[in-house]
Amino acid sequence: MLRYVPQNFHVPLTSVLSMPADPPERPAAPKDAATVMLLRDAEDAGGVEVFLQRRVAGMAFAGGMTVFPGGGVDKRDADTSVRWAGPPPAAWAEWFSCPESLARALVCAAVRETFEESGVLLAGTDSAVVTDTARYAAERAALESRELSLAGFLAAAGLTLRADLLRPWANWVTPEQEPRRYDARFFVAALPAGQRADGDTSEAESSGWRRPAEAIADAEAGHSMLMPPTWSILAELDRCASVADALARERQPIRKVTPRLVRDGDQVRVEVES
Structure with a gap:
């Protein structure tokens, strides 16, 4: 069982006393979401580095938290016209134990959100990956404002979604006590050669x-705040000797994890069944 103290996740201290001791009779339905851990090899002493962003404090969900790029699935992410390379939606459906249509949408959302929030584009041709994304700055802004769909962008640019650059990693669901909930599937991907990750998004105040x-x-010292999924996955990534090691992780059905919030005086404990 994992336990976290309140300053390290997304239940603010001011809401502890008003938080129900038990889940509501009708918990909010979680919205499907996709999150991507972008990795690169550390320059010294081995191991990996991961791209993280601190969300703007005023955001409705996870404001001020340090997170991986990601966000909710858009209904247009299920567009079957997207040119696709790599494991088919059926394989992702098996790994994430979900319908094939949702699996397609999750992969597309992962690619779209990563591009919107970090400028990293997991697309190219069947044999090569985009190396310079600066030419798509206008399209990136249009995607973030929802003026453009991922399918429309890729088709106009003559690009193929590269599902082979992603690996399934985890599936966490927001606790039932929370009014805003997500069923988040976590992917891992290597930073493509020639590309750079940036913080040019309205949703983050800092990135790196x-x-x-x-x-x-940093979280333990109180310099930043992590939600339980982020903390747990960071601990898993810390055990990877390299990006290749992380990507070589066996692909198998992912267990869905739904933490439980337990009020304990002026603190909140997060319990996760092992």
Whole structure:
């Protein structure tokens, strides 16, 4: 069982006393979401670095938290016209134990959100990956404002979605006590050669590459805040010797994890069944 103290996740102290001791009779339905851990090899002493962003404090969900790029699935992410390379939607449906149509949408959302929030584009041709994304700056802004769909962008640019660059990693659901809930599927991907990740998004106040252990240490010292999924996954990534090691992880059905919030005086404990 994993336990976290309140300053390290997304239940603010001011809401502890008003938080129900038990889940509501009708918990909010979780919205499907996709999150991507972008990795690169650390330059010294081995291990990996992961791209993290601190969300703008005023955001309705996870404001002020340090997170991986990601967001909710848009209904247009299920567009079957997207040119696709790599494991088919049926394979992702098996890994995430979900319908094939949702699996397609999750992969497309992962690619779209990563591009919107970090400028990294997991697309190209069947044999090559985009190396310079600066030419698509206008399209990136149009995607973020929802003026453009991923399918429309890729088709106009003559690009193929590269599902082979992604690996399934985890599936966490927001606790039932929360009024805003997500069923988030986590993917891992290597930073493509020639591309750079940036923080040019309205949703983040800062961005950068960190070793997983350093990000955890920052949270423990009170310099940043992590939600339980982020903390848990950072601990897993810290055990990876390299990006290749992370990508070589066996692909198998992912267990869905739904933490339970337990009020304990002026603190909230997060319990996760092992």
